[in-house]
Amino acid sequence: MTRFFGYFGLLIIFVLLVKPILPENRGTQHQREAFTAYTKGCENGNAQLCDLVGVYYFGNKVVDVDLDKAITYFKKSCLGGYPAGCQRLGSIYRRGDIINQNYKMAVTYYKKACDGDLAIGCAYLGYLFKNGLGVDQNNEMANKLYHKACDQRPNQGCINLNEHGW
Template sequence: MKKMIFISILAACAFAGNFEDGLKAYGSSNFKEALAKFEAGCAENDAKSCVKTGAIYQLGKTATPDLDKALEYYNKACQSGEKEGCSAAGGIYLKSEPQKARELFNKACELNDGYSCAMMGSMLIDDHKFKEAYTVLEKGCSLGDKLSCEFAGDLKRSKQL
């Protein structure tokens, strides 16, 4: 039992090490080192490292932007329950695969990402599902997302409920 606890603590320290080291490198604009640290953390199933890796690929911090690689890492983070991974992947899919984007924004909203609730609410408004949109927007607003609050207020004033 003691051995299992020790191994768990070591694993947690390893995750934190790669992620923290990646943040330091990123903050110093050493994007290649940051990418290496975040990729290592992601390989060890640290979802936050996967999100940061996806962002580096999406923004092209070490080379040309690579949306396919970004999606690979964002989706891995999302599958691990990391709301930022779901939201970021949803943003990339928005134009090319709107249904996939909807699923990802919905999942991120369920994981309490206010921005994703705003995006989901906006899609529901486009579908004329005003009551459902209002519920989602209210959730986003309660999570502190200003856009959700604005959309919810606009919807309420529109008398579509």
């Protein structure tokens, strides 16, 4: 009887603790299939799908968090011309909580995002110019960037314009 409860206890531990972390139990079947399709699409040159794969690696129930892979996929996305990937990289370099803070790299990636007409990229780039982070402080350039962001998506650049009385 003791042996039965010992095996039964091991079975319960397996079902409750081990089985939920096995790969086949990570996310729904649909989410796992989507991740696989996104990865394939990225390998075939779809920059937007590279960005999505990066988001999965950044934090998701489908795959383990792997920040190096996330950054690699965001770089593929940005180099492929998808502005959201550039914006994500700009934020990663600006914050410096994942990799070493590097405002010059943040400027580079935010500029690519802004050139791709992504309002938040313009707003963050304006912030860097306003505060002289990675670039010479330049209120005129900050103003232009905030206006561009405001024209594209009012609540992102316009808030900055109002805060600075522009």
